[in-house]
Amino acid sequence: MTGPAASPALRARLDRLLAANAIFVALLLVWLVGAAGSEAFVTPGYLFNVVRQIAPVGIAAIGVTYVMILGGVDLSIGAVISLTAVFCAVQMDGDAANTLPAILLTCLVGTAIGAVNGALIAWSRVTPFILTLGMAVAVYGLTQIYSGGTARGTVAPGFRDLANTRLEGLVPVLAIVFLALAGIGLAIQKMTTFGRQLFLIGSNRQAAILAGLPVRRTTVIAYALAGLFGALGGIALLARSGVSSTSAGQGLEFQVLAAIVLGGTTFEGGRGGIAGTVAGVLVLVMAFNLVNIVGLDYHLQLVVMGAIIILASALYGQLQARTGRA
Amino acid sequence: MALGTAALHPAWRRLDLASTGIWLLLGGVALLAAICLPQFREVENLANIVRQSSVLGMLAIGQTFVILAGLIDLSVGMATGLVVVLTCALVDGDSAMTLPVVLLMLALGAGIGAVNGTLVNVLRIHPLILTFGMLFVLQGAIFTYADRSVGRASAPLQTLANGDLLGIPIAGIAVLLVLAVAHFLIVRTRFGHHLTAVGGHAENARRAGVNVRRIRFLAFVLSGLSAGLAGLILAGRLGTGYPLAGSGLELDAIVAVVLGGTALSGGRGSVIRSVAGVLVLSLASNLLNLMDVSAFVQTFTKGVIVIAVILANQPRRMAMAA
Numbered sequence: 001m002t003g004p005a006a007s008p009a010l011r012a013r014l015d016r017l018l019a020a021n022a023i024f025v026a027l028l029l030v031w032l033v034g035a036a037g038s039e040a041f042v043t044p045g046y047l048f049n050v051v052r053q054i055a056p057v058g059i060a061a062i063g064v065t066y067v068m069i070l071g072g073v074d075l076s077i078g079a080v081i082s083l084t085a086v087f088c089a090v091q092m093d094g095d096a097a098n099t100l101p102a103i104l105l106t107c108l109v110g111t112a113i114g115a116v117n118g119a120l121i122a123w124s125r126v127t128p129f130i131l132t133l134g135m136a137v138a139v140y141g142l143t144q145i146y147s148g149g150t151a152r153g154t155v156a157p158g159f160r161d162l163a164n165t166r167l168e169g170l171v172p173v174l175a176i177v178f179l180a181l182a183g184i185g186l187a188i189q190k191m192t193t194f195g196r197q198l199f200l201i202g203s204n205r206q207a208a209i210l211a212g213l214p215v216r217r218t219t220v221i222a223y224a225l226a227g228l229f230g231a232l233g234g235i236a237l238l239a240r241s242g243v244s245s246t247s248a249g250q251g252l253e254f255q256v257l258a259a260i261v262l263g264g265t266t267f268e269g270g271r272g273g274i275a276g277t278v279a280g281v282l283v284l285v286m287a288f289n290l291v292n293i294v295g296l297d298y299h300l301q302l303v304v305m306g307a308i309i310i311l312a313s314a315l316y317g318q319l320q321a322r323t324g325r326a
Numbered sequence: 327m328a329l330g331t332a333a334l335h336p337a338w339r340r341l342d343l344a345s346t347g348i349w350l351l352l353g354g355v356a357l358l359a360a361i362c363l364p365q366f367r368e369v370e371n372l373a374n375i376v377r378q379s380s381v382l383g384m385l386a387i388g389q390t391f392v393i394l395a396g397l398i399d400l401s402v403g404m405a406t407g408l409v410v411v412l413t414c415a416l417v418d419g420d421s422a423m424t425l426p427v428v429l430l431m432l433a434l435g436a437g438i439g440a441v442n443g444t445l446v447n448v449l450r451i452h453p454l455i456l457t458f459g460m461l462f463v464l465q466g467a468i469f470t471y472a473d474r475s476v477g478r479a480s481a482p483l484q485t486l487a488n489g490d491l492l493g494i495p496i497a498g499i500a501v502l503l504v505l506a507v508a509h510f511l512i513v514r515t516r517f518g519h520h521l522t523a524v525g526g527h528a529e530n531a532r533r534a535g536v537n538v539r540r541i542r543f544l545a546f547v548l549s550g551l552s553a554g555l556a557g558l559i560l561a562g563r564l565g566t567g568y569p570l571a572g573s574g575l576e577l578d579a580i581v582a583v584v585l586g587g588t589a590l591s592g593g594r595g596s597v598i599r600s601v602a603g604v605l606v607l608s609l610a611s612n613l614l615n616l617m618d619v620s621a622f623v624q625t626f627t628k629g630v631i632v633i634a635v636i637l638a639n640q641p642r643r644m645a646m647a648a
Contacts, residue, residue, distance in 0.1 A: 126636050127590060129454055133577055134636060138629025144622035254462065267455055299469035306462030313459075314449035 023279045030286045051175040054285035056237035061256045062185040063229025065277045066222040069198045071269025072128040077230045079139035081249025084234030089153030099156045107231045114227020118220035147246045163239030186274045203270030258305045259284045348602045355609045379608040380497035381556045385579035386600040388552025395545040396525035396592025400457040400576045402553040404464035405438045407572025409557025414477030414567030421480045432554040439550020443543035476567040487562025508597045525592025
């Protein structure tokens with residue numbers, strides 16, 4: 001760093017560029033490694049199936065990204081996925097006519113839980129991490145009370161088939177739904193005042209309050225959206241599996257978080273976004289598939305996920321410290 | 327000072343809920359249980375509560391060290407689970423193996439803490455995220471090793487967990503001993519003073535000559551060690567190495583510490599009150615059990631308690647402004 005004057009500036013620009021796009025490079029690398037190791041990674045049918053497989057996690061991750069840009073976190077999302085999957089199945093009750101009302105009601109439930117999280121966090125100074133962990137336990141208990149501890153409800157006929165149909169015999173509807181919702185999520189982030197305020201509040205909360213930004217309202221909306229996308233994730237899970245179990249979403253919150261952190265949205269807030277999250281989701285699911293293909297124990301996925309959370313956070317922290325100093 | 331306090335009687339002004347709240351709560355819950363439920367007063371039930379509290383008691387003591395230092399350790403639940411599985415698998419019912427395995431497990435616990443402490447110093451990431459990631463690494467390790475219950479606890483371990491000495495549960499005595507050492511460490515030693523200084527304001531502590539990295543490292547080592555102790559007792563209680571034995575314990579330990587009035591922001595708190603917090607949680611769970619409340623409702627109640635406790639513990643406005 002003792003070079004000519006232009007060099008540090010150039011270096012900082014490179015760092016910033018890398019920080020912003022690291023996940024896309026990682027996505028390419030993981031895919032190349034996969035393609036080198038297995039025919040499957042160059043087969044479109046397999047790749048689309050991978051997207052379908054991860055759709056519930058991916059959809060839920062869209063909403064949680066808003067919360068994390070804000071500097072918060074939502075660990076209750078796995079419990080919300082479980083509750084909404086069971087709730088939706090019960091509302092459908094095996095009747096195709098119930099499909100739409102059931103979906104709408106389910107979205108309402110998810111949004112309501114998210115709004116409660118948001119309100120509690122907006123009007124207090126608690127750690128969202130622990131608060132939403134508590135909410136996860138409460139919602140999980142609620143799911144068990146509601147379902148009596150066993151699978152309940154019946155998916156409406158046609159619903160599951162529709163979601164798993166492959167357009168042109170290739171692209172599953174569920175994969176398209178995920179990508180479409182990601183597009184909507186990206187539009188909300190990029191084109192609305194809410195989206196811009198998320199970044200302003202996340203990068204400097206105190207300044208945002210002083211500047212008169214609606215910090216509380218934005219917080220409630222962000223958490224409510226996390227709940228809404230969580231419910232959509234629950235519905236997607238129901239569509240994918242066809243059965244509603246009380247613990248279907250258990251642990252998914254950690255995949256959601258790993259994908260988001262991998263995608264460049266940090267726990268500190270103020271940076272990242274939906275595009276990175278979608279790439280993070282894809283890297284995660286390909287990494288999981290690689291673990292399987294290589295023949296490693298399935299449980300090593302957990303180790304991979306934990307290592308990703310730690311290393312990605314450390315890496316982005318370093319990059320941010322370097323770009324911040326320049 | 328807050329506006330209203332001037333009008334209060336001096337005795338009330340001295341009533342600081344952060345330090346006395348837990349004793350009022352503990353007394354209240356115990357009194358309520360003793361009056362409403364005759365089964366509660368039975369000696370066997372009380373001994374059971376003490377035994378049940380011992381695992382969480384150890385973890386809460388360890389967690390108090392990290393939280394006092396302004397850190398947090400989410401990996402202790404899985405560390406406990408790993409110790410349970412390995413203890414039972416290695417001992418496998420053989421009493422002669424107990425001592426070497428116990429020492430090995432305490433070293434393992436401390437080792438996991440040392441890894442946490444080193445990584446938090448080297449990678450400079452938030453301890454919440456670091457230990458959160460570590461939670462999965464440990465969970466993956468447990469399940470890779472065993473996806474069903476393995477091994478058998480030896481007789482001495484079962485005595486440690488379930489036995490009595492002069493009518494008092496041995497596990498309870500163990501917690502009291504560890505508690506005494508921990509309290510002494512925090513209140514009477516230089517390490518304890520440095521610990522609270524780092525938690526109160528790390529930068530000021532550094533300028534005053536405290537080795538902040540060393541203190542953080544040691545806090546995590548103590549937390550890991552407490553997970554080792556908790557795992558040994560839990561192994562004796564369960565009698566077999568159940569892979570999921572430790573899941574969720576980290577949250578319970580944090581809730582107990584917070585219940586005891588230790589600030590999540592660090593620098594202020596007490597191990598004794600953390601153990602009182604554990605007793606409150608155990609009493610509440612015992613009460614709900616005696617009242618035949620379903621496990622599902624208990625889970626829901628627990629979540630609500632966590633939320634309520636966290637909301638009640640938030641930093642006060644006056645303290646923030648100062």
